[in-house]
Amino acid sequence: MDDGQKVNGARIAVLDVGKTNIKLSAMTCDGIFVESLSVRNEVRSGPPWQHHDLDGIGDWLFGSLATLCRHHPLEKVVGTGHGSAGVLVNADPDDTSALPMIDYEQDLPPAIRDGYVPLSGDFFDRGSTIMLKAAHQARQLYWMQQVDPERVAQARWYLGLPQYWAWRLSGVPSAETTVLSAQSHLWNNVRKKWAPIVAGQGWKRLMPPVRSAWETLGPIRKDLARRHGIPERLSVLTGGHDSSLNLYRYQAAGMPDACVISTGTWIVGMCAATPLHQLDENRAMVLNSDVAGRPVGGVLTMGGREFSHVAGQGQEGNAADGALVSLLIERGTFALPSFGDDDGLFPGSAGLGRFEGPPAETPAQRKALAVLYAALLTWECIDALNENGLVALDGTFLRDPLYATLVAALRPTAETVYNLDSYGTASGAALLGEHETRHTPAPIALSLPAPFAGDREALRAYARRWRELANRHVLAKTRPAKGPTDDR
Structure with missing residues (x-):
């Protein structure tokens, strides 16, 4: 498809970050697929741990978003992704991360694994058992804090994966209930409040405001849009957890x-x-x-x-x-x-x-x-x-x-x-x-x-x-x- 050709119907771009692959798709507002671009979600070795290449993903995302906007009259962009991912960031959305984003499929150091257990709360604080490898945002943040307490102390936000990319695009930090409830161990969904580990570890200052998945955070950052040739009209939604949004498709269809x-x-x-x-x-x-x-x-x-x-x-x-x-x-x-x-x-x-x-x-x-x-x-x-x-x-x-x-x-x-x-x-x-x-x-x-x-x-x-x-x-x-x- 050349840059001058536009397909009617696509109004929203969806960033879907999977463990292995990342897709950016042009969709209609009725959820109909039109076009997609994809890239592998590369994992790099440490130190301090295996981590995802956020710099590389960002370069690909911003360039691909510009491409799709040339193909389609896109008005909105929304992100989704797996639940076992959190990113610790500083205040500047161009400063990719305060510490590398942990790959949840790596083994944990025994001291981290054993030290986390008594801090994790009851079932409804966790939303799951304590899973294998480096799953759970709370446990990843605990690991970061044990390895580099100074950087954690200097950081500004701890963001779920879809909200991280929404923040990179809009500059507005947010948390969202489907991501928090996807076994992050940070949120008690029955009581609608942060799990005890958040206050217990001094993390409340890192937790952003909770927003709805469909909520508009704001327009794309002007400097980012101009740098990459993305239309400034593009608005950024909060986004949510991948499986929960798949469920939402059925709920929106009347089930x-x-x-x-x-x-x-x-x-x-x-x-x-x-x-x-x-x-x-x-x-x-x-x-x-x-x-x-x-x-x-x-x-x-x-x-x-x-x-x-x-x-x-x-x-x-x-x-x-x-x-x-x-x-x-x-x-x-x-x-x-x-x-x-x-x-x-x-x-x-x-x-x-x-x-x-x-x-x-x-x-x-x-x-x-x-x-x-x-x-x-x-x-x-x-x-x-x-x-x-x-x-x-x-x-x-x-x-x-x-x-x-x-x-x-x-x-x-x-x-x-x-x-x-x-x-x-x-x-x-x-x-x-x-x-x-x-x-x-x-x-x-x-x-x-x-x-x-x-x-x-x-x-x-x-x-x-x-x-x-x-x-x-x-x-x-x-x-x-x-x-x-x-x-x-």
Whole structure:
């Protein structure tokens, strides 16, 4: 596309910062994708720790935003990103960061890991269990403070990832509830207040004002706009957490209580109707927020990496064979959790993933077993969320049509739908642009899974047996979180 060509309809730019890739997309205000530019999210080695290249991302972002503005009559820009990222900054938006942004997938020094635990509060202060590696904004800030207390003392703000880029663009600092509630450990979403660790560690001065995800922070900074050739008319929104904005896409479409299961490296389940007293941190359950600040029950498990382990190599582009799934069910071939480094929904199962029954001998059988295993993990997530109503599936697992078919067959008395869009997070973020003026449901394309061609009763009996075997080697009992006992 040359610079003189403009596409009607795109009015908002969405910056989507993933762990591996970063995308800047031109979207319509109805959440329809028009054009996208992307770059890898590079991680550099320390010292003082592995960190993301904020300078390089900034150069790419500002140049790409100028390019998209030449292609489209953009009026707004909004950011979204994963929740395990915080950036400590000084007062000047051109001074990239006070300390490098920590890569959450690196191991922690034992002293940091052990020192943080007694400071972290109860489940509702954290919104999750204490996760692996360097997850959680509060723990990252604690690490920074232990390594370089002087720079932390001199810093001005500690910002979630979407709000960091909003600050770089607008110069206005902000915090936002979906990001804070994405297991930052900084915010108690039930009590709507900062978690005790914030005051306890002297961090209140670093916490910016809480703003709504759809709120306009201001126009793009004039000096930044002129430097990079970006129109000064562009306004900057607060932005929010990626999975929460994907959920918002369904809420904006008229499904406020839908249970949304997004799939990729993680299986992420979110449901605003889940009773808070049923959230069990020992079963990978978390407490998130929707854009309105309403508590949202969630569950996280690294289903994508487990899928890859079960499927093996060589079947990436091939669809699973339903007849082979039926054969595996008939023979009693099981893949049992967990193949990753975390327990997921089965406490004590990390690293104990195993196969039982006659082996899946061919690559096609392994692929069929992986899809069946993914459907069972999803079924377990839905059950943990106590959801007997509408479930919407989206994400990469839907590249295999049999996945949605199996999930639907495992819950025969409830409705299951799916969405094939590959830009759900960006769509939800774009819908923020008209949050306060939208009077009709936003468009979304939903489909019903094809019926399972095999023996449905045999499938459900297999699922019950799978759950029994999966729990057989559980090494720790689950304990529900103590807290509110409402049955919303």
